Amino acid sequence: MARNKYSVLLPTYNERENLPFIIWLLVKHFSESGIDYEVIIIDDGSPDGTLQVAEELQRIYGKDKIVLRPRGQKLGLGTAYVHGIKHATGNFIIIMDADMSHHPKFIPELIKKQETENLDIVTGTRYSGDGGVFGWDLKRKCISRVANFITQMLLRPGVSDLTGSFRLYRKEVLQKLIDACVSKGYVFQMEMIVRARQFNYTIGEVPISFVDRVYGESKLGGQEIVDFLKGILYLFATT
Amino acid sequence: MAFPKLFQWLAGIAVFLSVWSALFFRLVPVKLSQPWHDVISVLPLYLLISFACYSLAVVGYRVATFNDCVVASEELKKQVEEAKEDLKRKGYKYANEFS
Numbered sequence: 001m002a003r004n005k006y007s008v009l010l011p012t013y014n015e016r017e018n019l020p021f022i023i024w025l026l027v028k029h030f031s032e033s034g035i036d037y038e039v040i041i042i043d044d045g046s047p048d049g050t051l052q053v054a055e056e057l058q059r060i061y062g063k064d065k066i067v068l069r070p071r072g073q074k075l076g077l078g079t080a081y082v083h084g085i086k087h088a089t090g091n092f093i094i095i096m097d098a099d100m101s102h103h104p105k106f107i108p109e110l111i112k113k114q115e116t117e118n119l120d121i122v123t124g125t126r127y128s129g130d131g132g133v134f135g136w137d138l139k140r141k142c143i144s145r146v147a148n149f150i151t152q153m154l155l156r157p158g159v160s161d162l163t164g165s166f167r168l169y170r171k172e173v174l175q176k177l178i179d180a181c182v183s184k185g186y187v188f189q190m191e192m193i194v195r196a197r198q199f200n201y202t203i204g205e206v207p208i209s210f211v212d213r214v215y216g217e218s219k220l221g222g223q224e225i226v227d228f229l230k231g232i233l234y235l236f237a238t239t
Numbered sequence: 240m241a242f243p244k245l246f247q248w249l250a251g252i253a254v255f256l257s258v259w260s261a262l263f264f265r266l267v268p269v270k271l272s273q274p275w276h277d278v279i280s281v282l283p284l285y286l287l288i289s290f291a292c293y294s295l296a297v298v299g300y301r302v303a304t305f306n307d308c309v310v311a312s313e314e315l316k317k318q319v320e321e322a323k324e325d326l327k328r329k330g331y332k333y334a335n336e337f338s
Binding site: 025053103138149211 | 241243244245248294301302308309311312315318325326332333
């Protein structure tokens with residue numbers, strides 16, 4: 001069997017401050033564990049000049065490790081993944097946030113889990129084992145737990161964290177799931193896992209610590225909650 | 240492909256309600272003593288309240304035991320400082336933006 005290669009898809013929008021550090025962490029943890037990788041930065045025309053930062057990082061770390069696939073304007077997350085996959089040379093895809101809330105140190109754990117159980121998908125979870133969050137107040141924790149409880153009740157997905165977006169996919173599995181999913185935003189992340197169950201893909205979980213963004217604002221407003229409820233009801237009625 | 244979860248719930252609720260109403264309205268020839276009939280008449284409400292209590296207990300417990308990843312946050316801060324130094328050494332040209 002050929003050696004596995006892992007392509008990290010990093011969609012960015014105004015991540016000028018975070019990008020150098022997330023890239024530094026990715027390079028550090030990948031090279032320390034001797035894993036073959038590439039990072040594909042998909043910048044949606046950030047007005048803060050994220051792309052220039054990405055170009056500078058590419059100069060430092062090399063064109064084979066840092067791949068730039070910018071798009072002119074802000075398009076959806078789902079299409080960012082489609083765009084990224086097209087250029088990915090790895091046979092596994094890792095998706096994560098660029099804001100450092102997902103720490104690259106967990107990537108070797110995701111990979112190990114996948115290898116030992118020969119899984120199609122491994123997802124990071126904040127809700128079980130040693131998983132957790134930093135930077136959330138009581139209100140945020142309550143909302144999160146209630147939302148997770150409702151999701152578990154209604155959808156019985158067999159996975160403890162549906163809204164998280166730190167995941168490892170087999171490339172062809174991710175491609176098929178993206179084609180099957182219609183939701184936008186982070187409901188899209190839930191739909192991916194629910195559809196994966198529907199298609200009988202095997203899914204594993206690794207507990208992760210989620211450190212809420214250091215730079216920039218974290219978003220959870222009324223609109224997010226409305227979108228979440230709509231998404232849940234849609235999946236409840238259709239899957 | 241399995242039925243959507245919505246149908247599964249509706250089917251479950253329909254089965255429960257038909258059995259319950261058959262007993263409650265004495266539509267089936269089953270002899271129920273008055274104490275049993277009393278239990279059945281409040282059963283739906285009782286189940287709802289139990290479910291609500293269960294939900295509150297589970298959510299409450301999970302909020303209380305939600306891990307605060309303080310160590311992870313400290314580690315990240317330290318690594319960001321390390322990264323700043325290392326990137327400067329590597330000649331990263333926007334290093335002057337680091338706060």
